[in-house]
Amino acid sequence: MFAYVGSAGLAFGLRPRAWSADADPTLNTAVSTAADAFNVFDLEAVARSKLPIAHLAYLDTGVEGDMMVRANREGFGKYQIRAHRLVDTTRVDTQVELFGTTWPTPIVLAPVGSQCAFFPEGEIASARAARAKNHLLLLSTVTTSPVEEVIAARGPPVWFQLYPTAKWKITEALLRQAQAAGCPVVALTIDNQVNAGREALARGKKLDPRDCRTCHLPVPGSLFRLKPMFDGLDVSMLSGVITAHLTWDFIRRLRDATSDEDRSEGHSHRGRRHTGTAA
Numbered sequence: 001m002f003a004y005v006g007s008a009g010l011a012f013g014l015r016p017r018a019w020s021a022d023a024d025p026t027l028n029t030a031v032s033t034a035a036d037a038f039n040v041f042d043l044e045a046v047a048r049s050k051l052p053i054a055h056l057a058y059l060d061t062g063v064e065g066d067m068m069v070r071a072n073r074e075g076f077g078k079y080q081i082r083a084h085r086l087v088d089t090t091r092v093d094t095q096v097e098l099f100g101t102t103w104p105t106p107i108v109l110a111p112v113g114s115q116c117a118f119f120p121e122g123e124i125a126s127a128r129a130a131r132a133k134n135h136l137l138l139l140s141t142v143t144t145s146p147v148e149e150v151i152a153a154r155g156p157p158v159w160f161q162l163y164p165t166a167k168w169k170i171t172e173a174l175l176r177q178a179q180a181a182g183c184p185v186v187a188l189t190i191d192n193q194v195n196a197g198r199e200a201l202a203r204g205k206k207l208d209p210r211d212c213r214t215c216h217l218p219v220p221g222s223l224f225r226l227k228p229m230f231d232g233l234d235v236s237m238l239s240g241v242i243t244a245h246l247t248w249d250f251i252r253r254l255r256d257a258t259s260d261e262d263r264s265e266g267h268s269h270r271g272r273r274h275t276g277t278a279a
């Protein structure tokens with residue numbers, strides 16, 4: 001008897017073609033709501049058509065000539081999923097437990113600051129999306145929506161991403177605020193030690209016909225305007241959230257400043273912050 005055990009391959013006799021909006025933007029015309037998108041690349045194509053060029057350049061690129069973003073993508077492309085055939089997949093369990101909470105999948109919304117620059121409802125819209133799909137949300141220090149409102153829209157727990165500042169008092173105040181709002185875990189971003197060389201952003205700004213100074217005031221501390229975590233804090237001595245002095249001493253200090261119930265976790269920007277250091 002002949003038994004054929006193999007993978008099912010269907011030949012449609014079509015010319016090979018890239019069926020993704022990324023490869024062929026004309027395929028993207030049908031995406032008018034998020035529900036129309038088949039994958040995130042469909043949404044990326046919509047963002048390209050809708051966002052002002054300077055904001056798009058900030059959102060969509062890495063640093064220097066994007067060398068590290070490309071290298072990371074190529075690197076991840078080399079990973080493949082090894083399928084085990086003849087295994088019952090009726091029940092697939094992708095659950096993970098993180099600091100005492102069980103999540104249905106390991107997919108989390110990484111911290112992304114300044115979201116109101118891309119969509120008027122900013123972090124609140126992301127919080128609603130995270131709630132709808134039950135994903136963990138990490139809220140950025142430079143959120144443009146108040147932490148309390150984000151937690152109300154997502155439902156707890158929401159983790160807080162900490163950009164430590166050069167002034168411990170301010171860093172501590174940010175932590176306290178997140179703790180008081182109910183964030184149980186702090187994700188510390190550790191690769192923010194030098195200013196990133198954002199070439200694409202500089203080019204985007206040149207091409208953007210709008211007057212950027214309407215929002216980005218050319219005065220010290222303007223970075224913290226519209227960033228509610230910094231409301232009421234004295235940021236006059238801060239030029240940004242770059243912390244050159246971040247060492248293990250800071251980790252010890254952070255640990256001492258958080259109670260037993262609060263936990264911390266490391267986070268990095270991958271190719272968005274440095275070139276030459278792989279993800």
Ligand SMILES: Cc1cc2nc3c(=O)[nH]c(=O)nc-3n(C[C@H](O)[C@H](O)[C@H](O)COP(=O)(O)O)c2cc1C
Nearest residue numbers: 058059110111112113140142161189268269270272
């Ligand atoms: C527009 C934008 C804003 C970001 N803002 C933050 C932030 O405020 N804090 C932070 O720790 N990481 C921030 N990140 C970094 C992301 O959390 C993430 O680490 C990075 O995009 C790499 O992941 P990816 O390769 O999947 O994009 C930001 C990324 C983007 C694209």
